[in-house]
Amino acid sequence: MQPVGVAVPLRVDIAEKTFRSAEGVPVTALHDLSFEVRQGEFACLLGPSGCGKTTTLRILLGLDTDFSGSFQLPQGGSNRIAVVFQEPTLLPWRTVEQNVRLALPKGMRNAKLDWLFDSLGLAGMRSLFPSELSLGLARRAALARAFATEPAVLFLDEPFVSLDEQTAERLRYLLLEVWSARPTTALMVTHNLREALMLSDRIIVLSPRPAHVLGVFDVRLPRHYRNRQVMSDLLRSFHEKFPHAA
């Protein structure tokens, strides 16, 4: 038991996760994967495509229970977890606002969410159906849904993939803005090193399949100092530390 008030980190310790391919051949996706994300920290899980990042996330979300090992989720707040999937995964038959409110616990369904819709630029789109939104706007709605639940931990699975760079960059800033207003422990999966360096406090670098942790890259500099010059310095020191990664 943790004493009350002590921050519990996100602790992951997955011994092994194997899939069976269609022909019955076992494929090891994760092997000895262990890392920690401190309370209130924004961490990125960085690794090459297909290395098992999404698999890790699915295990942490409780969607895949067929693995050996254990993990521990942070507690506090609503004690809930929230997720932004690769696809927005909004219910097409419900409006933006209904999509957000349905994710809330029954008692919070009528909470005031104006600040959230406003800061994500969705104020005028609450009554639209997802089919009326662009992909970028649908992603914002998915972010709104995740933040509305005031989760104890937030998972993001490449939330800005397949957007044009300009839109992705705007969404990254919006994400930072909303997250900074209510910092929660967050773990984002990405294969985009620049994105990871811009957003995170710590980057957990994964090896190719079967994934295990190659090392951890801490970015201690506050985010508003990370201008172009600093970013290229960060990139260089990252490549010095992990010459073969990303």
Place this chain on the structure above:
Amino acid sequence: MTSPGVDRGITTAGTALPLRSGRRAIAVPALTTAASLLGLFLLWSFAAEAWPSRAFPPPGQVWQVLYNDTASGELPYHLGVTLGRVAAAFVVAMVIGSIIGVLLGVHRRADQFFNPWVVLFLNIPALVIIVLAYIWFGLNEAAAIGAVAVNKIPNVVVTMREGARALDPRYAEMAAVYRFGPLDRLRHILLPQLQPYLAAASRSGVALIWKIVLVVELLGRSNGVGFQIYLHFQLFDVAAILAYTLAFVAIMLLIELLLVQPVERHATRWRRRPA
């Protein structure tokens, strides 16, 4: 709204065109339908005129029976009784068939086991089920409605099984992470995805059920449109047979137009808007 002028321009330009073509799109099929029905009516009048016979009455005579029986309250009573049976059998068949269909669609092993049963029931003639139901359960209302429902259930099962197979697991996963309750899952995740299949099953369901209900009434009930038609068959009163048939078809079309289509339009409103 930074530029209301531009915005208004877009909306007026956007609606003006579809409105005009929309009115035409409604008017042309409606006129065609009216002309088609008028043609049938004329053909019938002409034929009845050319070959006068008690077995083939002209439209006027059918209308007279329709009017008299409506005035006496007999037609509304039998129509109401039959409609009640149709509604009851429909609800029973849709609920039971949907539950079985979704379960079979989700559980593959169960589907493999029960599939032969479904095929068997699909191929049993309606008449056999009706006769057996009356023999086993007696000539009562429950047996009548049950027999009709059993006739329809395999169809619903097959359609809803397809629907359950097409369920998108991503929505269920989203619901799991955000801890939707069982009722919310049913209302916001499951039913909206099954809606097209429910619509298909209920459309073919109503059409099938009301025809079977008439047979059930003919064989073992003492009221309803089917019983009336049987009665008039024994009297060779074709005008009455046609009157009851037309009245019932008209009612079923009205239900389709005023109930089924608006409900469907409401359920699919999120689909029709352009992105």
